Amino acid sequence: MPSRTAILSLTVLALLFLPGCNNTLNPLCGSSRPAPLIGSLAPSTIGFDQVQQGAVLIVNGSQFVSSSEVVINGKTLSATVMSSQQLKVTITTGVISGPGKINVTVHTPSGNSGDLGCSSGGTSSALLLTVT
Numbered sequence: 001m002p003s004r005t006a007i008l009s010l011t012v013l014a015l016l017f018l019p020g021c022n023n024t025l026n027p028l029c030g031s032s033r034p035a036p037l038i039g040s041l042a043p044s045t046i047g048f049d050q051v052q053q054g055a056v057l058i059v060n061g062s063q064f065v066s067s068s069e070v071v072i073n074g075k076t077l078s079a080t081v082m083s084s085q086q087l088k089v090t091i092t093t094g095v096i097s098g099p100g101k102i103n104v105t106v107h108t109p110s111g112n113s114g115d116l117g118c119s120s121g122g123t124s125s126a127l128l129l130t131v132t
Helices: 004-016 048-053
Strands: 037-042 055-062 069-072 075-078 080-083 086-091 100-108 127-131
Touching: 037 100, 037 127, 048 055, 055 100, 069 086, 075 086
Parallel strands: none
Antiparallel strands: 037 055, 055 086, 069 075, 069 100, 080 086, 100 127
């Protein structure tokens, strides 16, 4: 019969390599990226005339990294990462064609650790930008 220590060791090893395991338990998940979270947009309402001139949108949240991108109505925009809590993009008529309610999310591509049982990257929930 295996010892209690051997069973515990095998259990811990099994958990480390299960897909979707908690990255904090897996020492091989160092290159994984956190899923982004968004909390607010600044401004949350903008005039279409401002969009026509190239309006700056600030996305506030957390867990942003250098590869995080802002997605507006399905169009991916390169973002300037101001900090791990703030992204900045310029929106134009190439992205928004007229007034309305616009979905804004943040997407962080996965790192190179998916084959190690590490979750990495993801897409935030959506916030609405109102264009008048």
